Amino acid sequence: MTTRVLVTGGCGFIGSCFVRLLIDEESDVEVMNLDALTYAGNPRNVEAVAGSPRYRFEHGDIRDEALVARLVEGADWVVNFAAESHVDRSTSERAGEFIETNVLGAYVVLEMTRRHAPGARFLQVGTDEVYGDVAWPGFPDEQAPLHPSSPYSAAKAGADHVALAFARTHGLDVIVSRCTNNYGAYQYPEKMIPLFVTNALADEPLPLYDGGTQVRDWLRVEDHCRALLLLLRRGASGEVYNIGANQDPEVPNKDLTAMILEACGKPASLIRPVEGLRPGHDQRYAVDTAKIRALGWSPRLDLSDGIAETVAWYRERRDWWEPIKSGEYRKFYEELYGSGS
Numbered sequence: 001m002t003t004r005v006l007v008t009g010g011c012g013f014i015g016s017c018f019v020r021l022l023i024d025e026e027s028d029v030e031v032m033n034l035d036a037l038t039y040a041g042n043p044r045n046v047e048a049v050a051g052s053p054r055y056r057f058e059h060g061d062i063r064d065e066a067l068v069a070r071l072v073e074g075a076d077w078v079v080n081f082a083a084e085s086h087v088d089r090s091t092s093e094r095a096g097e098f099i100e101t102n103v104l105g106a107y108v109v110l111e112m113t114r115r116h117a118p119g120a121r122f123l124q125v126g127t128d129e130v131y132g133d134v135a136w137p138g139f140p141d142e143q144a145p146l147h148p149s150s151p152y153s154a155a156k157a158g159a160d161h162v163a164l165a166f167a168r169t170h171g172l173d174v175i176v177s178r179c180t181n182n183y184g185a186y187q188y189p190e191k192m193i194p195l196f197v198t199n200a201l202a203d204e205p206l207p208l209y210d211g212g213t214q215v216r217d218w219l220r221v222e223d224h225c226r227a228l229l230l231l232l233r234r235g236a237s238g239e240v241y242n243i244g245a246n247q248d249p250e251v252p253n254k255d256l257t258a259m260i261l262e263a264c265g266k267p268a269s270l271i272r273p274v275e276g277l278r279p280g281h282d283q284r285y286a287v288d289t290a291k292i293r294a295l296g297w298s299p300r301l302d303l304s305d306g307i308a309e310t311v312a313w314y315r316e317r318r319d320w321w322e323p324i325k326s327g328e329y330r331k332f333y334e335e336l337y338g339s340g341s
C-alpha cells in the first residue's frame with residue numbers, strides 16, 4: 001500500500017536529504033514537498049528526484065492555512081522540517097520570523113492535520129538545543145527540563161510543546177524528535193562545517209568563536225534521516241526521541257576545525273579567532289540516545305570518515321555552493337563577521 005507523506009521544508013538541508021531518501025529507497029512512498037524557498041531553501045537540493053512520478057513540489061508557506069489544509073488531505077505521515085534554523089540569525093537580527101515560522105507555522109501544520117488528516121502520524125523535527133547548555137558529564141534524556149538559550153531554540157521548544165499538547169488534547173498521533181548537530185552535503189554555508197569547509201577550499205579565514213572549546217555532537221545528515229524514518233515506522237505515539245552520535249571522546253570545535261583543515265589540505269593559519277559574536281553561546285550539547293537505540297538505530301559513519309566524505313562533496317560541488325556565496329549570503333556574512341572577512 002502506498003504511504004503518502006507531506007514533508008515541509010523539503011528543499012532545505014535535512015528535509016531534502018529525507019526527501020531523497022524516501023524517493024530513492026522507499027518505492028511505496030509518495031512525497032508532497034511544501035517549501036517557501038527562503039534563503040535556505042534550494043530546489044537544486046532535490047533536483048535528483050524532482051522527475052520522479054512519486055514526487056511533487058508546492059511553493060508555499062506553512063503558515064498558509066488553506067494551502068496546508070489542501071496539501072495534508074489524505075496524508076499518512078506529516079513531517080515538519082520547515083523552520084528558520086540558524087542561531088546567529090536569531091540573535092543578530094529580529095527574531096520575529098523564528099517565532100512566526102517555528103511556532104505559529106508548526107501550529108498551523110498541526111491544526112490542519114488534526115482537521116483534514118486526523119489519522120496521520122505527525123513528526124515534529126526538533127533539536128537538542130532545547131535542553132540548553134548541558135554541564136559535563138550530563139546527558140539529558142527525553143524527560144529533562146527544557147532550557148533554550150537563543151530565540152531559535154526557544155521557538156523550537158515552543159513547537160515541541162504545541163505538538164505534544166496536540167497529542168494529549170486531541171489524541172493526534174504525534175512524535176517529537178530532538179537531534180544533535182547535522183552535517184553533510186547540501187548544507188547552507190552559514191553553519192559551521194560547510195562554512196569552514198568552503199572558506200578553507202577558497203583560502204578564506206575560518207571564524208572560530210570563543211576559543212573553540214565548545215562541544216557539539218555532530219551527526220551525519222543521512223543517519224538523522226534514517227532515524228526519522230524509523231520513528232515514523234516504529235516510534236511510540238506521543239513520545240519524544242533524542243537522536244545523536246554520542247561522539248566519544250567529545251569533539252570541541254577547535255579539534256573539529258583541525259580535522260576540517262587537514263581534510264582540505266589547508267594550514268592552521270586560516271583560523272581567525274572571533275570573540276563575543278554569539279551572545280549566550282552554549283558551551284556543550286549532549287543527549288542520552290538510549291531510547292532510539294533501543295528501536296535498533298545507530299549511526300553508520302564515524303566523524304572522521306564523515307568529514308572526509310563531506311569535504312570531498314564540497315570539493316566536487318563548487319557549482320552548488322559558489323553561486324550561494326554571493327548576493328544575500330555575502331550581505332549576511334559581511335554584516336555578521338565584518339566586511340573584509
Ligand code: NAD
Pocket residue numbers: 008009010011012013014015034035036037038039040041042060061062063080081082083084085086101105125126127128156178179180181182183188
Ligand atoms: P534549513 O534552514 O536548511 O532549511 C529550512 C527549510 O525550511 C528551507 O528549505 C526553507 O525554505 C523552509 N522554510 C522556512 N520557513 C518556511 C515557511 N514559513 N514555510 C515553508 N517552508 C519554510 O534547515 P535544516 O538545517 O535543514 O533544519 C531542518 C529542521 O531540522 C529544522 O526544523 C531544524 O530546527 C531541525 N534541526 C536541524 C539541525 C541541524 O543541525 N541543522 C539539527 C536538529 C534539528
Ligand code: DAU
Pocket residue numbers: 085086087088126127128129179180181182190191192193195207208209210214215216253278285
Ligand atoms: O544542535 C542542533 C542545532 O545545531 C540545530 O538545531 C541548528 O539548527 C543548527 O544550526 C545547529 O546549531 P549550532 O548553533 O550548534 O550550529 P552552528 O553550525 O551555527 O555552530 C556550531 C558551533 O560552531 C557553535 O559552537 C558555534 C561555532 N561556530 C559557528 C559558526 C557559524 C563558530 O565557531 N564559527 C562560526 O562561524
